[in-house]
Amino acid sequence: MSEHVNICEVGPRDGLQIAKTRMSTDAKVAWIAAMAAAGVREIEVGSFVPPRVIPQMADTEEVVRRSLEIPGLTVIALAPNLRGAQNAYNTGAHKISVPVSVSEGHSRANLNRTPAESVAEMARLMEWVKAQPRRMEVIAGASTAFGCSIDGVVPTAQVVEVTTGLAKAGVDKIMLADTVGYGHPAQIKEVVRAVRDAIGPVLYGLHLHDTMGLGLANALAGLEEGIRAFDSCLGGLGGCPYAPGASGNVVTEDLVFMLESMGFATGIDLPKLLEARALLHEGLPAEPLAGQTAKAGIPKTFRRAA
Amino acid sequence: MSEHVNICEVGPRDGLQIAKTRMSTDAKVAWIAAMAAAGVREIEVGSFVPPRVIPQMADTEEVVRRSLEIPGLTVIALAPNLRGAQNAYNTGAHKISVPVSVSEGHSRANLNRTPAESVAEMARLMEWVKAQPRRMEVIAGASTAFGCSIDGVVPTAQVVEVTTGLAKAGVDKIMLADTVGYGHPAQIKEVVRAVRDAIGPVLYGLHLHDTMGLGLANALAGLEEGIRAFDSCLGGLGGCPYAPGASGNVVTEDLVFMLESMGFATGIDLPKLLEARALLHEGLPAEPLAGQTAKAGIPKTFRRAA
Numbered sequence: 249m250s251e252h253v254n255i256c257e258v259g260p261r262d263g264l265q266i267a268k269t270r271m272s273t274d275a276k277v278a279w280i281a282a283m284a285a286a287g288v289r290e291i292e293v294g295s296f297v298p299p300r301v302i303p304q305m306a307d308t309e310e311v312v313r314r315s316l317e318i319p320g321l322t323v324i325a326l327a328p329n330l331r332g333a334q335n336a337y338n339t340g341a342h343k344i345s346v347p348v349s350v351s352e353g354h355s356r357a358n359l360n361r362t363p364a365e366s367v368a369e370m371a372r373l374m375e376w377v378k379a380q381p382r383r384m385e386v387i388a389g390a391s392t393a394f395g396c397s398i399d400g401v402v403p404t405a406q407v408v409e410v411t412t413g414l415a416k417a418g419v420d421k422i423m424l425a426d427t428v429g430y431g432h433p434a435q436i437k438e439v440v441r442a443v444r445d446a447i448g449p450v451l452y453g454l455h456l457h458d459t460m461g462l463g464l465a466n467a468l469a470g471l472e473e474g475i476r477a478f479d480s481c482l483g484g485l486g487g488c489p490y491a492p493g494a495s496g497n498v499v500t501e502d503l504v505f506m507l508e509s510m511g512f513a514t515g516i517d518l519p520k521l522l523e524a525r526a527l528l529h530e531g532l533p534a535e536p537l538a539g540q541t542a543k544a545g546i547p548k549t550f551r552r553a554a
Numbered sequence: 555m556s557e558h559v560n561i562c563e564v565g566p567r568d569g570l571q572i573a574k575t576r577m578s579t580d581a582k583v584a585w586i587a588a589m590a591a592a593g594v595r596e597i598e599v600g601s602f603v604p605p606r607v608i609p610q611m612a613d614t615e616e617v618v619r620r621s622l623e624i625p626g627l628t629v630i631a632l633a634p635n636l637r638g639a640q641n642a643y644n645t646g647a648h649k650i651s652v653p654v655s656v657s658e659g660h661s662r663a664n665l666n667r668t669p670a671e672s673v674a675e676m677a678r679l680m681e682w683v684k685a686q687p688r689r690m691e692v693i694a695g696a697s698t699a700f701g702c703s704i705d706g707v708v709p710t711a712q713v714v715e716v717t718t719g720l721a722k723a724g725v726d727k728i729m730l731a732d733t734v735g736y737g738h739p740a741q742i743k744e745v746v747r748a749v750r751d752a753i754g755p756v757l758y759g760l761h762l763h764d765t766m767g768l769g770l771a772n773a774l775a776g777l778e779e780g781i782r783a784f785d786s787c788l789g790g791l792g793g794c795p796y797a798p799g800a801s802g803n804v805v806t807e808d809l810v811f812m813l814e815s816m817g818f819a820t821g822i823d824l825p826k827l828l829e830a831r832a833l834l835h836e837g838l839p840a841e842p843l844a845g846q847t848a849k850a851g852i853p854k855t856f857r858r859a860a
Binding site for chain 1: 771774
């Protein structure tokens with residue numbers, strides 16, 4: 249049996265939040281269902297942010313409710329703070345992802361607070377979550393862990409400090425996010441090692457962007473350090489409204505192609521996943537889609553991992 | 555001091571041979587000079603194939619002669635056979651690259667002979683080259699070493715067999731080429747190890763295509779196996795007229811960004827290299843250029859390797 253790698257599709261959240269046009273709720277749910285039918289088991293379907301901040305996410309409550317009806321799907325929503333976590337919980341989300349910026353500049357621009365204040369907020373959030381009767385997993389996303397378009401270089405020690413604070417606050421898992429896509433493979437390895445030394449298995453996965461074309465090379469570097477969970481976006485959608493110059497997330501279908509080719513099982517059916525691009529395109533016709541697998545087609549050498 | 559990685563720019567040959575329009579000789583030379591000025595020390599400037607086969611290469615003799623006047627540049631030309639090698643030699647090329655397909659299907663389509671016949675031709679070619687008063691290095695390009703769009707999977711044993719034959723024929727160096735871009739990182743490592751076990755340091759580098767988006771991940775895999783030489787194309791130009799589905803080469807500027815970020819010295823000035831894209835675009839305005847570094851700009855975190 250092949251080793252499993254977990255892919256969390258974040259397109260309906262990270263991908264849509266900076267789209268110039270809006271995708272209807274029906275189109276979102278159809279797209280989410282198509283990806284789930286292709287074997288994607290975890291999807292971040294929306295974000296409990298105020299609609300005036302990110303209008304594309306205004307229907308998150310409905311999208312979460314309807315996604316919960318899709319069999320076998322783990323429904324994740326982004327929650328920027330305690331109130332977001334409460335809304336996600338009340339809507340029934342299985343898990344929430346909570347962004348915390350490692351760099352000061354991105355933290356102030358994106359969340360209007362310092363990294364230390366975010367860690368303190370996380371402790372309050374975890375206290376509330378753990379007091380509820382239903383278990384809801386909390387994944388902290390450590391943004392700008394590999395560079396910041398505002399602050400520039402983000403020292404590894406700073407990533408260790410913030411992630412150590414988040415682990416102490418009691419989060420279930422931490423994703424290291426290359427929010428602006430400036431990271432390189434040697435850095436990925438260095439930071440993963442340092443963070444794992446500090447917090448052990450609470451370090452869960454990588455959230456990578458393809459800004460400089462290094463998305464898959466960085467994923468490979470993470471794999472080689474034992475990382476077995478990745479966020480990605482169908483068609484390479486994505487970006488960050490508070491990270492000038494950031495571009496799309498690592499492309500789900502290209503990541504699946506790489507992983508399955510290398511013998512890692514993702515549980516995802518690549519031809520079916522490519523079909524889900526049609527629904528994404530229908531729902532968001534003005535948005536250009538990236539991805540080499542869709543462009544070139546699946547080569548005849550491809551064999552899905554056992 | 556950083557370890558050096560050698561980049562050979564193959565755009566003026568591999569990149570232009572499938573371009574829909576033709577680049578003028580003056581534009582080619584201006585583009586080559588701009589890349590040399592950015593620190594690119596090896597450029598494959600053309601191909602001594604019959605002009606009826608690849609009209610874009612009809613001016614190769616003049617391009618070679620004029621490139622020889624660029625200070626510090628190693629001028630490489632492709633030669634498909636003995637006659638091509640003789641023409642390259644007589645024109646003064648410093649090195650030639652000679653393609654030999656590992657897979658039967660690509661070999662017949664591209665070179666109209668079997669791999670074994672190519673190896674025999676290489677022995678004759680080497681005999682002639684070594685009998686000349688001037689030394690001209692011969693680099694064999696082992697095409698379709700990681701998969702073939704005609705034959706599908708190319709067994710590692712077949713790559714070992716063909717490269718062993720080429721090493722016995724006396725070639726100076728061998729590049730393993732992922733001509734159609736179907737290779738994946740685990741395969742790159744496996745094939746590099748097997749070929750190195752068989753022929754030692756005659757295995758020189760990798761020629762990668764980005765068909766499935768894995769170009770840089772595959773380069774990273776090669777780097778980790780000790781490979782320190784790569785072919786690439788500015789703007790990700792390239793393809794193969796006899797390899798349906800193949801797309802562009804790994805993008806030189808993105809490769810340089812990755813290598814320098816990781817602390818490998820390429821000798822190339824990235825901002826100047828990006829400027830050379832303007833000359834490429836002027837000379838070939840209809841051709842779309844790939845590359846994330848040009849799109850996103852060089853991030854403020856970037857430091858050139860020492």
